[in-house]
Amino acid sequence: xxxxxxxxxxxxxxxxxxxxxxxxxxxxxxxxxxxxxxxxxxxxxxxxxxxxxxxxxxxxxxxxxxxxxxxxxxxxxxxxxxxxxxxxxxxxxxxxxxxxxxxxxxxxxxxxxxxxxxxxxxxxxxxxxxxxxxxxxxxxxxxxxxxxxxxxxxxxxxxxxxxxxxxxxxxxxxxxxxxxxxxxxxxxxxxxxxxxxxxxxxxxxxxxxxxxxxxxxxxxxxxxxxxxxxxxxxxxxxxxxxxxxxxxxxxxxxxxxxxxxxxxxxxxxxxxxxxxxxxxxxxxxxxxxxxxxxxxxxxxxxxxxxxxxxx
Amino acid sequence: xxxxxxxxxxxxxxxxxxxxxxxxxxxxxxxxxxxxxxxxxxxxxxxxxxxxxxxxxxxxxxxxxxxxxxxxxxxxxxxxxxxxxxxxxxxxxxxxxxxxxxxxxxxxxxxxxxxxxxxxxxxxxxxxxxxxxxxxxxxxxxxxxxxxxxxxxxxxxxxxxxxxxxxxxxxxxxxxxxxxxxxxxxxxxxxxxxxxxxxxxxxxxxxxxxxxxxxxxxxxxxxxxxxxxxxxxxxxxxxxxxxxxxxxxxxxxxxxxxxxxxxxxxxxxxxxxxxxxxxxxxxxxxxxxxxxxxxxxxxxxxxxxxxxxxxxxxxxxxxxxxxxxxxxxxxxxxxxxxxxxxxxxxxxxxxxxxxxxxxxxxxxxxxxxxxxxxxxxxxxxxxxxxxxxxxxxxxxxxxxxxxxxxxxxxxxxxxxxxxxxxxxxxxxxxxxxxxxxxxxxxxxxxxxxxxxxxxxxxxxxxxxxxxxxxxxxxxxxxxxxxxxxxxxxxxxxxxxxxxxxxxxxxxxxxxxxxxxxxxxxxxxxxxxxxxxxxxxxxxxxxxxxxxxxxxxxxxxxxxxxxxxxxxxxxxxxxxxxxxxxxxxxxxxxxxxxxxxxxxxxxxxxxxxxxxxxxxxxxx
Ligand SMILES: Cc1cc2nc3c(=O)[nH]c(=O)nc-3n(C[C@H](O)[C@H](O)[C@H](O)COP(=O)(O)O)c2cc1C
Ligand code: SF4
Ligand code: SF4
Ligand code: SF4
Ligand code: FES
Ligand code: FES
Numbered sequence: 022x023x024x025x026x027x028x029x030x031x032x033x034x035x036x037x038x039x040x041x042x043x044x045x046x047x048x049x050x051x052x053x054x055x056x057x058x059x060x061x062x063x064x065x066x067x068x069x070x071x072x073x074x075x076x077x078x079x080x081x082x083x084x085x086x087x088x089x090x091x092x093x094x095x096x097x098x099x100x101x102x103x104x105x106x107x108x109x110x111x112x113x114x115x116x117x118x119x120x121x122x123x124x125x126x127x128x129x130x131x132x133x134x135x136x137x138x139x140x141x142x143x144x145x146x147x148x149x150x151x152x153x154x155x156x157x158x159x160x161x162x163x164x165x166x167x168x169x170x171x172x173x174x175x176x177x178x179x180x181x182x183x184x185x186x187x188x189x190x191x192x193x194x195x196x197x198x199x200x201x202x203x204x205x206x207x208x209x210x211x212x213x214x215x216x217x218x219x220x221x222x223x224x225x226x227x228x229x230x231x232x233x234x235x236x237x238x239x240x241x242x243x244x245x246x247x248x249x250x251x252x253x254x255x256x257x258x259x260x261x262x263x264x265x266x267x268x269x270x271x272x273x274x275x276x277x278x279x280x281x282x283x284x285x286x287x288x289x290x291x292x293x294x295x296x297x298x299x300x301x302x303x304x305x306x307x308x309x310x311x312x313x314x315x316x317x318x319x320x321x322x323x324x325x326x327x328x329x330x331x332x
Numbered sequence: 333x334x335x336x337x338x339x340x341x342x343x344x345x346x347x348x349x350x351x352x353x354x355x356x357x358x359x360x361x362x363x364x365x366x367x368x369x370x371x372x373x374x375x376x377x378x379x380x381x382x383x384x385x386x387x388x389x390x391x392x393x394x395x396x397x398x399x400x401x402x403x404x405x406x407x408x409x410x411x412x413x414x415x416x417x418x419x420x421x422x423x424x425x426x427x428x429x430x431x432x433x434x435x436x437x438x439x440x441x442x443x444x445x446x447x448x449x450x451x452x453x454x455x456x457x458x459x460x461x462x463x464x465x466x467x468x469x470x471x472x473x474x475x476x477x478x479x480x481x482x483x484x485x486x487x488x489x490x491x492x493x494x495x496x497x498x499x500x501x502x503x504x505x506x507x508x509x510x511x512x513x514x515x516x517x518x519x520x521x522x523x524x525x526x527x528x529x530x531x532x533x534x535x536x537x538x539x540x541x542x543x544x545x546x547x548x549x550x551x552x553x554x555x556x557x558x559x560x561x562x563x564x565x566x567x568x569x570x571x572x573x574x575x576x577x578x579x580x581x582x583x584x585x586x587x588x589x590x591x592x593x594x595x596x597x598x599x600x601x602x603x604x605x606x607x608x609x610x611x612x613x614x615x616x617x618x619x620x621x622x623x624x625x626x627x628x629x630x631x632x633x634x635x636x637x638x639x640x641x642x643x644x645x646x647x648x649x650x651x652x653x654x655x656x657x658x659x660x661x662x663x664x665x666x667x668x669x670x671x672x673x674x675x676x677x678x679x680x681x682x683x684x685x686x687x688x689x690x691x692x693x694x695x696x697x698x699x700x701x702x703x704x705x706x707x708x709x710x711x712x713x714x715x716x717x718x719x720x721x722x723x724x725x726x727x728x729x730x731x732x733x734x735x736x737x738x739x740x741x742x743x744x745x746x747x748x749x750x751x752x753x754x755x756x757x758x759x760x761x762x763x764x765x766x767x768x769x770x771x772x773x774x775x776x777x778x779x780x781x782x783x784x785x786x787x788x789x790x791x792x793x794x795x796x797x798x799x800x801x802x803x804x805x806x807x808x809x810x811x812x813x814x815x816x817x818x819x820x821x822x823x824x825x826x827x828x829x830x831x832x833x834x835x836x837x838x839x840x841x842x843x844x845x846x847x848x849x850x851x852x853x854x855x856x857x858x859x860x861x862x863x864x865x866x867x868x869x870x871x872x873x874x875x876x877x878x879x880x881x882x883x884x885x886x887x888x889x890x891x892x893x894x895x896x897x898x899x900x901x902x903x904x905x906x907x908x909x910x911x912x913x914x915x916x917x918x919x920x921x922x923x924x925x926x927x928x929x930x931x932x933x934x935x936x937x938x939x940x941x942x943x944x945x946x947x948x949x950x951x
Binding site: 178 | 422423702876878884887888890918929
């Protein structure tokens with residue numbers, strides 16, 4: 022696990038590199054993303070999260086590195102002395118644009134954070150270039166690896182599929198899944214150590230799945246909700262939020278956030294209670310909180326139902 | 333880790349036997365055995381059992397082979413024994429096309445419809461299959477036989493090929509080439525005839541170096557191998573010592589034959605110099621590049637040569653264990669190499685104190701299970717480790733952190749066999765062969781529309797025209813349209829390029845590559861549009877799905893070709909071609925690995941050559 026460490030070792034050596042013509046000094050071990058951020062270059066990221074091991078799969082953060090045949094992912098490439106990096110070259114803009122178009126043409130991004138549509142306009146992404154979205158494959162979870170889905174001559178294949186409603190706490194709507202691997206990491210060795218979910222299948226049919234696609238109640242899931250906490254697309258969602266959205270009553274503008282300490286045990290996890298119309302509608306924990314790093318257990322995450330139960 | 337196991341019910345006897353045949357009998361109730369009173373007093377599993385995670389794929393393969401699929405109870409039992417989360421193990425099983433996670437018929441026939449076979453009438457064979465065995469891909473467990481289309485099976489010189497996968501009766505996987513529905517039906521009826529490797533080597537014996545023994549040595553006999561000069565190179569290597577071997581490779585300027593053309597000497601030197609221990613060495617025999625069959629010929633017909641070269645690699649790099657990773661579609665090669673390992677070990681050419689020296693070296697044979705991407709070196713490591721064969725981000729490189737995170741050398745089969753030649757004639761002597769930028773000889777897999785398809789060994793420097801002449805050219809009355817050089821990841825060249833010398837430097841100069849040595853010849857009888865669409869489909873089907881540019885880009889590329897060929901373009905043809913270039917650039921620039929980075933190369937070269945005319949009339 023990726024804890025906050027107290028610096029006991031000697032201060033790290035500073036490295037000097039050039040980004041977009043500017044000289045940047047960063048401590049050894051920094052990534053190009055950290056270097057970009059240090060000088061205020063806004064770099065899009067989707068699969069990167071401070072508290073998870075980088076998987077560098079979304080490729081929206083790519084930058085051009087002099088001497089490298091291909092672009093490199095800023096989120097995981099370590100800075101080296103003398104590197105010359107462009108974060109806004111023609112190649113970088115073109116790749117970021119296409120990556121965003123690839124995602125937006127195949128996945129429902131409507132519940133992503135607003136940055137995503139800002140990036141789309143910054144890079145001029147137009148997902149409609151690939152044709153109108155196809156209805157998707159209801160049997161995605163049963164496709165055999167390498168099995169060829171017939172290719173459409175008019176539209177663009179999507180991952181559209183019905184949401185999975187198989188438990189009382191949260192909903193999995195994989196038509197919104199960009200396969201960023203964050204939930205798998207949060208459920209596995211980066212936080213929860215439960216390993217209830219993993220990536221199955223391959224290629225366009227790769228998907229997040231339990232074993233044999235069994236429902237969560239039949240899986241190892243302990244409903245800690247840490248996967249919900251890291252999901253950037255709304256594919257994983259509190260049932261309360263899902264139902265309120267369906268009923269049209271979800272209103273973030275009427276919500277307030279109260280910070281408190283979880284009452285259930287002595288660990289002292291910070292909770293953020295999201296309250297709408299006097300009801301707790303979801304519970305999160307700050308990513309930078311040094312006890313939780315954003316992760317909680319089932320009691321902190323879903324125990325609020327006891328707080329507000331009338332019995 | 334809190335694993336939740338046992339939900340799927342107890343394994344059947346067959347499932348238990350399949351898993352135990354790989355893992356050995358369970359020792360206690362903790363790993364799936366009968367619970368005894370003693371089990372209450374100890375807890376095992378965890379770290380110790382997970383140290384055997386690398387046995388996951390072999391055990392999944394055993395379940396498939398013996399029970400016809402990987403069932404929930406079989407997987408659950410396997411996970412209990414290895415202490416692996418079922419979701420992860422399922423994620424691994426559901427990656428490989430030769431493993432099935434739904435009930436399926438006891439016999440499944442995989443019929444090649446990839447580019448070479450497609451150019452030789454694979455669609456006719458598929459129609460025959462449909463007439464006899466029903467619709468493709470419908471693997472209904474109630475029927476005795478199901479069939480699916482398959483990517484290249486590595487028997488392209490035969491013009492058609494099939495792989496039979498059976499889970500009942502005496503036979504498991506069997507290759508058949510050439511293949512016909514009648515021949516397949518005949519095989520299904522009875523026991524297989526004795527397997528006889530075909531000998532598609534066309535170069536006369538006196539001109540061969542790497543292929544010197546092929547077709548002449550008895551591949552099952554160590555004595556026969558030694559009578560052909562076998563194990564003299566290893567003897568020389570043991571006498572010279574590791575660093576002198578590396579020096580000879582550098583003097584020879586040997587470059588990798590697996591596709592990336594990396595200098596072999598530098599790779600071995602980097603592994604040898606790495607202080608982290610242990611070191612490993614892997615022979616990459618995953619050969620899945622469409623149109624490639626050279627490694628199969630070496631593995632099937634000269635397995636001891638591959639082992640001898642791997643042993644030398646182990647010695648030179650300070651490795652204590654070697655792996656031969658063979659694609660699952662080559663069951664005959666895997667059986668032959670496994671037999672050769674046992675034989676070599678029995679006679680002291682492997683194992684403790686190799687040939688009486690103080691060098692110890694063990695070799696394990698690992699089989700793939702249907703995944704082109706597992707041939708990418710870091711995906712291959714993940715495959716051996718029992719993980720999904722997804723390529724890793726580089727750096728770190730294999731020489732720094734490879735198999736099990738250790739310094740690892742990895743070479744293609746053909747690259748390794750060159751080492752025997754180098755130690756026989758010396759690095760200097762070897763470098764005399766070929767050109768300044770491409771030393772030695774090269775194996776060319778010539779297939780498609782030529783009169784004499786097969787394997788050719790030529791000194792570097794020969795031209796494409798010379799090679800095609802040796803292969804008899806296109807059949808009379810037809811004319812050459814294009815040649816696919818280097819495989820799906822390679823590129824097309826046209827009749828105007830016949831004068832090009834087949835070397836690393838000359839092909840690079842025209843933006844092509846030799847890749848894995850594929851020379852697929854296409855004449856005017858071939859539907860080039862269909863070939864291009866098949867290439868696009870190949871990348872889509874074989875993408876691991878990890879990174880966005882390749883996972884979605886390969887789909888968009890295939891859709892775009894489908895639109896072009898159906899004449900249903902979005903906007904003008906020119907606009908579609910522009911979009912195709914943009915898709916290609918993004919895949920090349922921002923994909924994690926070589927699959928995505930080259931997924932557009934052949935198609936773009938076809939556009940440049942004007943071959944897209946085959947897609948539709950209006951281009
Ligand atoms: C998608 C992909 C598939 C590959 N498949 C193979 C293969 O089947 N056999 C092989 O030798 N190399 C294959 N390679 C190349 C390997 O990654 C690696 O470069 C090679 O094994 C190194 O050996 P060499 O230096 O002897 O060529 C593949 C690469 C990619 C990107
Ligand atoms: S709720 Fe917790 S245990 Fe369940 S899948 Fe998500 S991270 Fe894993
Ligand atoms: S469900 Fe969410 S967190 Fe998980 S891979 Fe999909 S988008 Fe990422
Ligand atoms: S380029 Fe394709 S095959 Fe390679 S890692 Fe990315 S998705 Fe996987
Ligand atoms: S954020 Fe870097 S690859 Fe996804
Ligand atoms: S065996 Fe059919 S293309 Fe290679």
